[in-house]
Amino acid sequence: MRTGLQRLEDNINFLRSVPLLKDLSSDVLAKIADALEVEFYPAGAHIIRQGASGDTFFIISAGSVKVTQRLAGRREDEDIRTLQRGDYFGEQALLKEDCRTASVIALQPGVECLTLDRESFIQLIGDLSELHEKDY
Ligand code: 6JR
16 A cells, blocks of 8 residues: 555655756755645646636646747737646746736646645745746
8 A cells, every 4th residue: 555655755756856946955845745735637627827816836747738828919829838747837926926927738638746835835945046037
């Protein structure tokens, strides 16, 4: 039987492999692993909708997603990029306390994300310079 402790260890090992988190101490990684939730999405699911308000940060642990954006005055969304295991998204609405800047859509069944709520994000990783320097 897989125990909660084993899952926690798996999550910490995965977090260690995420480039964004590479300089964090084991102590902080353990706190992140303790605070996160695991979410699954079917193919085509909107994980984030552009323009919505948002309180969640996402790290992809399996599968890939498509980021799309509707530019002002346009009638259609445009594909901006795809993200995969080890990548993250959803930081903009948390850092800038603004609406979601883009939509994020699951590209295949069984997309798995580790999520942090706003409070844990701000407390545990909100200070990372990579996030603040990001200007897409
Ligand atoms: N741009 C998430 C990934 C991009 C990207 C460009 C932009 C904004 P969120 O999509 O965080 O939710 O994590 O807003 O909470 O090229 N993402 N690639 N966002 N915004 C977002 C990011 C992720 C959606 C992107 C993103 C812009 C361009 C012009 C304002 C004005």
